[in-house]
Amino acid sequence: MAVHSRSILFCKEISKFLFFRKNVVRRSSHFQYYPDKNTPVEGETTKLNMFQAIGNAMDLALEKDQSAVLFGEDVAFGGVFRCSMGLQKKHGKDRVFNTPLCEQGIVGFGIGLAVAGSTAIAEIQFADYIFPAFDQIVNEAAKYRYRSGGMFDCGRLTIRAPCGAVGHGALYHSQMPEAYFAHTPGLKIVIPRGPVKAKGLLLSCIEDKDPCIFFEPKVLYRAAVEEVPKQAYKLPLGKAEIVVPGNHVTLIGWGTQVHVLCEVAEIAKNSHGISCEVIDLMTILPWDSETVFNSAKKTGRIIIAHEAPMTCGFGSELAASIQEDCFLHLEAPVRRVTGFDSPFPHIFEPFYLPDKWRCLDAVINIVKY
Amino acid sequence: MVVSSSMIRFTRKMTNNFGQLRSIKTNSKMSQKIQNTTIWTEKLEILKPEQVKKIPMYRVMDENGNIYDSAKDPMIENETLRSMYKCMIQLNVMDKILYESQRQGRISFYMTSFGEEGTHLGSAVALSEEDLIYTQYRETGVLLWRGVTLQECINQCYGNNLDKAKGKQMPCHYGSKDKNFVTISSPLATQIPQAVGSAYAFKRNKSNKCCVVYFGEGAASEGDAHAAFNFAATLEVPLILFCRNNGYAISTPSEEQYRGDAIAGRALGYGISVIRVDGNDTLAVYDAMKLAREISISKECPILIEAMTYRMGHHSTSDDSSAYRSVEEVENWQKFSPMLRFRKYLESKNLWNEDQEKQCVEESKNNVLKAFGEAEKVNKPDWREMFTDVNWSMPNNLIKQREYLASHLEKYKEHYPLQNFKHS
Ligand SMILES: Cc1ncc(C[n+]2csc(CCOP(=O)(O)OP(=O)(O)O)c2C)c(N)n1
Ligand SMILES: [Mg+2]
Numbered sequence: 001m002a003v004h005s006r007s008i009l010f011c012k013e014i015s016k017f018l019f020f021r022k023n024v025v026r027r028s029s030h031f032q033y034y035p036d037k038n039t040p041v042e043g044e045t046t047k048l049n050m051f052q053a054i055g056n057a058m059d060l061a062l063e064k065d066q067s068a069v070l071f072g073e074d075v076a077f078g079g080v081f082r083c084s085m086g087l088q089k090k091h092g093k094d095r096v097f098n099t100p101l102c103e104q105g106i107v108g109f110g111i112g113l114a115v116a117g118s119t120a121i122a123e124i125q126f127a128d129y130i131f132p133a134f135d136q137i138v139n140e141a142a143k144y145r146y147r148s149g150g151m152f153d154c155g156r157l158t159i160r161a162p163c164g165a166v167g168h169g170a171l172y173h174s175q176m177p178e179a180y181f182a183h184t185p186g187l188k189i190v191i192p193r194g195p196v197k198a199k200g201l202l203l204s205c206i207e208d209k210d211p212c213i214f215f216e217p218k219v220l221y222r223a224a225v226e227e228v229p230k231q232a233y234k235l236p237l238g239k240a241e242i243v244v245p246g247n248h249v250t251l252i253g254w255g256t257q258v259h260v261l262c263e264v265a266e267i268a269k270n271s272h273g274i275s276c277e278v279i280d281l282m283t284i285l286p287w288d289s290e291t292v293f294n295s296a297k298k299t300g301r302i303i304i305a306h307e308a309p310m311t312c313g314f315g316s317e318l319a320a321s322i323q324e325d326c327f328l329h330l331e332a333p334v335r336r337v338t339g340f341d342s343p344f345p346h347i348f349e350p351f352y353l354p355d356k357w358r359c360l361d362a363v364i365n366i367v368k369y
Numbered sequence: 370m371v372v373s374s375s376m377i378r379f380t381r382k383m384t385n386n387f388g389q390l391r392s393i394k395t396n397s398k399m400s401q402k403i404q405n406t407t408i409w410t411e412k413l414e415i416l417k418p419e420q421v422k423k424i425p426m427y428r429v430m431d432e433n434g435n436i437y438d439s440a441k442d443p444m445i446e447n448e449t450l451r452s453m454y455k456c457m458i459q460l461n462v463m464d465k466i467l468y469e470s471q472r473q474g475r476i477s478f479y480m481t482s483f484g485e486e487g488t489h490l491g492s493a494v495a496l497s498e499e500d501l502i503y504t505q506y507r508e509t510g511v512l513l514w515r516g517v518t519l520q521e522c523i524n525q526c527y528g529n530n531l532d533k534a535k536g537k538q539m540p541c542h543y544g545s546k547d548k549n550f551v552t553i554s555s556p557l558a559t560q561i562p563q564a565v566g567s568a569y570a571f572k573r574n575k576s577n578k579c580c581v582v583y584f585g586e587g588a589a590s591e592g593d594a595h596a597a598f599n600f601a602a603t604l605e606v607p608l609i610l611f612c613r614n615n616g617y618a619i620s621t622p623s624e625e626q627y628r629g630d631a632i633a634g635r636a637l638g639y640g641i642s643v644i645r646v647d648g649n650d651t652l653a654v655y656d657a658m659k660l661a662r663e664i665s666i667s668k669e670c671p672i673l674i675e676a677m678t679y680r681m682g683h684h685s686t687s688d689d690s691s692a693y694r695s696v697e698e699v700e701n702w703q704k705f706s707p708m709l710r711f712r713k714y715l716e717s718k719n720l721w722n723e724d725q726e727k728q729c730v731e732e733s734k735n736n737v738l739k740a741f742g743e744a745e746k747v748n749k750p751d752w753r754e755m756f757t758d759v760n761w762s763m764p765n766n767l768i769k770q771r772e773y774l775a776s777h778l779e780k781y782k783e784h785y786p787l788q789n790f791k792h793s
Contacts, residue, residue, distance in 0.1 A: 073621065075619040076620070098621045101587040172554070341764075346536055346537055346538055351785065
């Protein structure tokens with residue numbers, strides 16, 4: 001680019017100057033990735049990161065269902081996170097396209113497509129920007145079937161949105177808004193923890209009879225790489241997974257946080273002799289109470305960890321339900337390790353997140369309780 | 370006429386309600402107004418957007434800085450003209466260095482204003498310091514002209530302890546209470562209806578100032594933009610709605626963003642007066658803003674300015690625009706560079722020359738590097754700042770969480786970057 005090629009020379013000079021100064025180290029990410037070891041289906045696999053797995057799922061959905069369309073801000077050139085790369089070229093401009101910059105428009109349009117019998121895959125560029133569409137999601141999509149006695153519904157709508165901490169996203173490129181939507185009957189809310197889960201869960205959402213919100217932890221788009229089955233496959237919604245089996249403490253999380261918890265379980269076992277069971281909730285609404293309660297009854301000690309603030313975070317719902325159903329089995333109060341009750345801050349992110357040290361400390365304390 | 374398309378709707382409504390309307394009689398104010406403003410027709414016709422006359426683009430200079438109509442030279446004072454150009458250079462140099470510093474991981478993010486310097490300076494200079502400014506994020510030149518220092522900007526980008534917002538926001542989210550520049554927020558278009566509210570407050574206080582809100586042509590697609598236009602028109606506020614139409618919203622070209630006569634074309638439908646201006650013609654932008662300001666304050670009405678320009682740089686440091694536009698396209702815009710044109714104008718007035726240019730670039734570079742070095746020396750704020758400014762006074766849950774974090778950090782200090790943060 002002209003302006004940049006001209007400025008490159010200039011910048012070389014600057015670089016020299018800058019490099020003489022104290023070197024600033026890029027912050028490393030707050031978690032270690034634990035690849036999924038289970039293969040959901042037999043057959044050939046390919047190595048994919050999470051944005052590729054999501055792109056692959058959408059590609060298969062577009063191939064299988066000619067009514068399916070994919071749209072949102074900057075989707076045509078591949079999306080700002082590259083999930084829809086190559087899809088417009090392959091499936092055509094009428095099926096994969098940019099919309100004007102308007103989230104309420106995107107969701108309202110998606111509902112209309114679904115009402116008319118098309119499959120709609122709507123992308124909201126960041127979960128932080130889903131709020132202009134709150135009304136369309138909460139008052140419209142979620143209530144369509146109920147208010148018409150089942151005559152109309154928009155189950156063919158899936159809303160995808162990148163979410164969560166990335167190290168430097170601050171207030172508006174970091175949020176985990178699942179709890180706002182979990183308060184709304186009629187929706188399904190799903191959050192994958194890596195490529196294998198993302199592909200299977202997204203295909204389920206796309207074919208599900210209810211409107212789904214699929215939150216994609218954006219820090220995993222590139223950081224998470226797994227062997228993903230080539231064929232289409234679906235993973236059940238409303239089902240949690242026991243990622244690490246254990247006996248002493250149950251750790252519940254979703255999305256990126258599951259990886260933090262896996263590492264915590266490892267440290268707890270190796271350094272403290274504590275056996276943790278890690279559960280990935282995967283579907284936030286409707287959540288898998290059976291798996292959670294069984295584990296709670298087994299260990300009697302539960303810690304829930306999420307990036308979103310504590311007050312009215314989804315952990316609150318889990319904690320309340322667990323004490324209602326498993327009270328006599330509990331050895332300690334259910335603990336929540338979460339983001340703090342402030343907006344998501346920029347430079348304080350390392351202090352804000354429920355990182356492995358905060359989770360580990362909670363594990364050690366809950367055992368001592 | 371653009372008005373006619375809304376008139377069609379109006380006419381349709383009137384036809385539907387015809388019987389009712391008759392019975393209201395002409396003594397009601399409302400129906401009198403309708404009688405007076407309705408144009409009746411017996412010819413059934415659908416008006417097409419192509420039939421509407423395009424809003425012309427105001428210009429003062431040609432690409433070589435020559436004034437088209439010498440009577441129209443705005444005759445800005447020589448010293449001001451020079452300061453404007455120096456400010457453009459400063460902005461340009463700052464953008465280059467900070468962009469590069471992001472590449473090196475010194476700051477986490479950056480957005481440049483390459484190619485839009487004319488819209489920034491032309492508009493900012495025509496305002497009074499009292500006027501309240503709301504911006505989107507790509508208006509750093511306006512901020513610099515207001516007198517926010519490089520040091521303040523760079524402190525913000527670093528989120529160091531001298532940053533007034535205490536490291537809470539991403540880089541480029543500037544704000545200055547002293548300079549009447551409302552802190553930038555990432556969610557697009559949210560500032561537009563807010564600016565209408567501020568303007569309304571000014572009107573009620575008879576403060577003889579206006580409010581100015583900047584936004585991109587992409588942001589203008591948001592529901593908030595519609596709400597703001599309609600509120601501004603109906604509540605009759607002294608507000609300038611300044612749209613920077615730079616051709617792109619990230620990768621989305623304006624052809625996919627809207628149809629019709631762009632953003633200016635909408636204004637008339639809302640009943641808002643409008644000027645379209647060549648955003649790369651700094652003098653034209655200045656003229657437009659000056660006139661809009663006068664009218665908007667004296668007549669208590671909103672005015673929309675659509676400044677046509679081009680985003681020469683990538684959207685941000687997270688973007689690579691070669692994925693969606695050609696090198697030729699960008700190069701082609703080089704010849705419309707607002708800075709080049711403005712410089713030629715200055716040179717024609719003997720206000721600028723090559724030596725001054727070199728000296729100014731050098732000075733600007735030194736200014737930035739000095740501020741940069743200073744900012745880098747300063748620690749980040751105390752981590753406890755994370756809990757401040759959530760509410761006016763800290764609620765119990767936060768007090769408890771802060772105490773919990775303090776004892777956690779005491780116990781696990783080796784795992785946290787505490788050495789980079791101020792201790793209090
Ligand atoms: C509500 C909302 N949706 C999406 C975004 C993501 N986003 C940031 S900038 C941008 C493009 C804005 O384009 P435009 O308004 O034309 O301004 P420009 O970048 O061209 O100056 C988008 C989509 C956002 N910040 N806020
Ligand atoms: Mg734009």
